[in-house]
Amino acid sequence: MSEPNEHSQARPVTLRVNGTEHRGQVEPRKLLVDFLREDLGLTGSHVGCEHGICGACTILINGEAARSCLMLAVQADGAELMTVEGLAPQSGGPPALPGKTGQLHPLQTAFWEHHGLQCGFCTPGMLMTAYDLLQTNAAPSEAEIRAGLSAVLCRCTGYQGIVEAVQAAAETLRAGEEDQ
Amino acid sequence: MEEFTPKLVGARVKRREDQRLLTGQGAYVDDHHPPGLLHAAFLRSPYAHARMTQLDTSAARTREGVVAVLTGKDLVSLVKPVRAVSKMREYKETSFPPLAVDKVRYVGEALAVVIAENRYLAEDAIEWIRVEYDPLPTVANERDAAQPDAPVLHDEAGSNVLLSREFARGDVDAALAGAAVRVRDRFRFRRHATVCMENRGCLADYRAGTGELTLRSATQCPGLLRDVLADLLDMPEHYIRVVAADVGGGFGAKSSLYPEEIVLCAVARLLKRPVKWISDRQEDLKTSTQAWDEIVDAELGLQADGTIIGLRADVTTDIGAYSIYPWTATVEPIQTISFLSGPYRMPHYRGRNRGVATCKAPMGPYRGVGRPITTFVLESLMDRAARRLALDPAELRLKNYIRADEFPYKTPSGLVWDQASLTECMQKARDVLDSDATAQWRVQARAAGRWVGVGFATYIELTGVGSAIPVSPGMPIATGTEAAFLRVDPAGTVIATFSVAPQGQGHETALAQVVADALGVSFGSVRVICGDTALAPQGTGTYASRSAVLAGGAAIRAGQALKEKALKIAGHMMESNPADLDIRDGQVFLRDKPERRLPFRDVAKTAYAGLRRLPKDMEPGLEVTRFYDPFFGTASSATHAAVVEVDTETYAVTIKRYIVVEDCGRIINPLIVDGQVRGGVAQGIGAALYEEVVYDDEGQLLTGSLMDYLVPTASELLPIEVHHIETPSPTTLGGFRGMGEGGTIGAPAAIANAVSDALAHLGIEINEIPMTPEKLFRLVRAAGADGR
Structure with a gap:
């Protein structure tokens, strides 16, 4: 059992999230996902199991997919993070009205078109995992997509719309690169 | 009113709720942090059955x-x-305290709550609560529980058997005695966990100034929670808002109503501060x-030509430690018979x-209740009968389905099927499967030593249940009606509010399609708001x-009522007879002279402009509330x-193809319907092959993490082929x-039949799910085969 105040000795943490630098004081035992959600107000990363199986909390840490529930905030000191909130290009204008289309990343657009989500709880982790997959494999086969996405559990969709969405997004992203 | 003419209904409209969910802007319970928020953590019993002799919270408080x-x-x-x-006869009512008093009845039952400034501190303090337990004998399973000398969980019931019931028609014993063929087995569905990706959670906030x-x-049921909380907390209903x-x-x-929801409401009211608990x-x-x-x-008994003559069954359900509110412990066992x-x-x-x-978490409703x-049992028996009679399954x-001219058909238990497409679904499923080619492939694969099989399952289910039948038998709450609250603002936007509350089913999109069509x-x-x-x-x-069915029906009624009033106002504005007008694409127009038109928003603005602009004696405003009760409800059907x-070495089951042909009546949004079917099949595949909640003989949960309880990932699943027969109810x-x-x-039924077909040469017939490799290995061993 712990003694009083043992956990209260906050440490300074500096990290960049979605291109913006954040400085904060954080208890050494605080999970990175709790820091993102509670201290930075970035509630897009979800907590589904806290033991690294469900993948809802997946974010990019220094460019690679990782579970933000299996890491302490202090371990991310100095790191460059990307969360689902940073996926869409930032328009700078007021946010789109609900039901209207704002700017979306090709992955988000493809999830929308292929019904790659129902309740939406796994979606942020699924998107970030798919983003990571397409970074390392621009033209994955269906089996490679399924293996890549097996890091995140979805209970609603049966994964079919998600797999189709990642295939479609991969094509869009490849076409975009050829144009450049 | 006129007939409902679908226009947007039936279209593959992309979901409106997706924008926020895809960008991390959803509003789940845990995303709310009101000022002054406190956090709750629960102390839970490590014993399956024990008396608490001491519960000391003094150290934790400091x-x-x-x-x-x-x-x-x-x-x-x-x-x-x-x-x-x-009100069901032979049901014993029991209490379910929000925090255990004196006695605990399953591992995980809450017995104390700590409220602290954050969740970490609340969990720390939990460890400082001192509890002395006097362990009682565990009631580990349904077999032990029903013994006459079994320890009784609920003294007030006097027995662990909390309910029993029988439904009968005709004389089944005589009929089966005269049957040419009888097939029987003991079938088992192991305990299953739902595993929503969002764990349960709630946040209660009491405002002392207003008393709200x-x-x-x-939750799936905000209205139901509001009603019961008003009773439990002794507050007027309108002071409680559930979102x-x-x-x-x-x-x-x-x-269902959960203990944590009650505790948080009580604590928020006591402390006059918001309190959150996330499981x-x-x-x-x-x-x-x-x-x-x-x-x-x-x-099951059949004549020599395969005609079914009768079925008899005895069902035992392990309902866990408590009968839940409002569905009670009867929800699964009664619906089974x-x-x-x-x-x-x-x-x-x-x-x-x-x-x-027994000493397990309470049993409750799960997808399909x-x-x-019942589909697993009956469809397994049908395949056994087909094998005995050497008939094609x-x-x-097809020989035994309820025929088209027999609808409405009253079942032995008294349910009424309005109509179903049983024959059409099966025929289409065989076409899609390409039965002949599949049969040929099966012969060739078997000749090569592979264990392959094909299985069918047909079901009919009661949906959209109205007030004639309670969703759970004898239950005191009304589940037969829903309402649509429609309000047009002066700018012409329709705000459609519903008491249904989705968890991913896309109501904001589908119900907007229905309202838009009903109103034109x-x-x-149309903006749809649910769950408040x-x-x-x-x-x-x-x-x-x-x-x-219920919210969709209410939406049609309300939309048509709004349209009626809008046309009266428009008729006044256009100096025309309202009966000659119609609304389409947001324009009111004269049917015979469509170029004479008026934007709907002008009508909306006029509705609020006062009596001077309105027909004589018309009340200003443009809003209605309409209720709908389908009374009996309707039937959906499918063949899978x-x-x-x-695998002859690992005994793992691989699904090569999965086909669904279903009739869910008029389809509102095919994108959403196909998503629901595929997601439902995915859960059925998980149940058939992987998922099982395991308690040991001491009542300890052995599957308390997602490493032990296996939910299928993308790698275990395959594209599901979905086809529709669309017959409006x-x-x-x-x-x-x-x-x-x-x-x-x-x-589960279709996969079990396919596995039984694959193992038929070994004389194996599946009677239990999940069909894990270990269980199949044991069955093959017991059949005297070594796998080759």
């Missing part, structure tokens, strides 16, 4: 950040105990309602059941495949077909039938 610690005794003066009431209590909860904004999956497990995954696996755990002894006669003509029938209390196991089904306006000008009792006070929520291969407004549960109903 820990850093702790605001309050409460036990079951502290709550006695704050809330009434929950009684799961049912707001509960945000990950279910974005909810991360439900599937039945979020449809962790282990708590969720320990305490969310679990499903099934049923044993069915069933025997209600649905067992299936999609077939069944002249003689008897179904008996018993529900037995009663239908997954599909032909045997564009999809973009302050905005939609009457109604219960989303469960039992009811929202498309599975092609499987069992003859009995519901709009012709909608409910369909959210169907996928899960058919899958």
Whole structure:
């Protein structure tokens, strides 16, 4: 059992999230996902199991997919993070009205078109995992997509719309690169 | 009113809710952080059955950040105990205290709560509560529980058998005595966990100034919660607001009242501060309602030509430690004997059941309630009969389906099927499967030593249940109606509010399609809001495949009523007879002279402009509330077909093809319907092959993490082939039938039949799920084969 105040000795943490630098004081035992959600107000990363199986909390840490529930905030000191909130290009204008289309990343657009989500709880982790997959494999086969996405559990969709969405997004992203 | 003419209904409209969910802007319970928020953590019993001899919270109260610690005794003066009431005969009513008093009855039962400044500190303080337990003998399973000398969980019931019931038609014993062929087996569905990706959670906020209590909860049933909380807390209903904004999956497990919801409301009112509790995954696996755990002894009799003459069955259900509110412990066992006669003509029938209390988490409704196991039992017996009679299993089904001219058909348990497309679904499934080619492939693969098989399953299910039948038998709450609250603002936007509350089913899109069609306006000008009792006070929520039928029907009624008034106003404005006008695409026009038109928004503006602009004696404003009760409800039906291969070395089952042909009536949005079917099948595949809740003989949960309880990932699943027969229901407004549960109903049966087919040469017939490699290995061993 712990003694009083043992956990209260906050440490300074500096990290960049979605291109913006954040400085904060954080208890050494605080999970990175709790820091993102509670201290930075970035509630897009979800907590589904806290033991690294469900993948809802997946974010990019220094460019690679990782579970933000299996890491302490202090371990991310100095790191460059990307969360689902940073996926869409930032328009700078007021946010789109609900039901209207704002700017979306090709992955988000493809999830929308292929019904790659129902309740939406796994979606942020699924998107970030798919983003990571397409970074390392621009033209994955269906089996490679399924293996890549097996890091995140979805209970609603049966994964079919998600797999189709990642295939479609991969094509869009490849076409975009050829144009450049 | 005129007939409902679909225009947007039937279209593949992309979901409106996706924008926020895709960008991390959803509003799940845990995303709310009101100022002054406190956090709750629960102390839970490590024993399956024990008397608490001491519960000392004094040390915990002094820990850093702790605001309050409460036990079951502290709550006695704050809330009434929950009684799961049912008028059903031979049901024993029991209490379910929000925090255990004196005695605990399953591992994970909450017995104290710590309220602290953050969750870390609340969990720290939990460890400082001292409890002395006097362990009692564990009631580990349904067999032990029903013994005459078994320790009794609920003294007030006097026995662990909390319910028993029988449904019968004809003389089944005489009929089976005269049957040419009888097939029987003992079938078993192991205990199942729902595993919503969002764990349960809630946030209660009490405003002392106004006396209002707001509960945000990950629930399927905000209206139902509001009603029962008003009673338990002794508050007027209108002072309680229950909000279910974005909810991360439900599937039945979020449809009941939970102890934590009661405790948080009581604590928020006591402390006059907002309090939040978010379950962790282990708590969720320990305490969310679990499903099934049923044993069915069933025997089917047929004539020599394959005509069914009768079915008799005895069902035992392990209902766990408590009867839940409002569905009670009867929800699964009663529906099992209600649905067992299936999609077939069944002249003689008897179904008996018993529900037995044990030291496990309470059993509750799960996607399909009663239908997954009854489909498994009956469809397994049909395949056994086909093998005995050397008949094609599909032909045997086609011979026995309720025929088109027999609808409406009354089942032995008294349910009425309005209409179903049983024959059409099976024929289409065989076409899609390409039966001849598949049969050829099967012969060739078997000749090469592979274990491959094909299985069918047909079901019919009751959906959109109205007030004639309670969703759970004898239950005191009304589940037969829902309402649509429609309000047009002066700018012409329709705000459509519903008391149903989705957890991913896309109501904001589908119901907007229905309202837009009923009124004649564009999809973009209808905004749908669900899941807030302050905005939609009457109604219960989303469960039992009811929202498309009940809320959809209410939407049609309300939309048509609004249209009637809008046309009267427009007629006045256009100096025309309202009967000559119509609305389409947001324009009011003269039917004979469509170029004479008026934007709907001008009509809306006029509606609020005062009497001077309105027809004589018309009340200003443009809003209506309409209720809908389908009374009996309607039927949905489907045939599923599975092609499987069992690995001869690892005994793992691979599904090669999975086909669904279903009739859910008029389809509102094919994108959403296909998503529901595929997701339902995915859960059925998980149940068939991987998922099992395991308790040991001491009542300890051995599957308390997602490493032990296996939910299928993308790698285990395959593309599901979905086809539709679209026959509008003859009995519901709009012709909608409910369909959210169907996928899960058919899958275990179809896969089990396919595996039995693959192993038929070894004489193996599957009678239990999940079909794990270990179980198949044992079956093959017992059959005397070594796998080659």
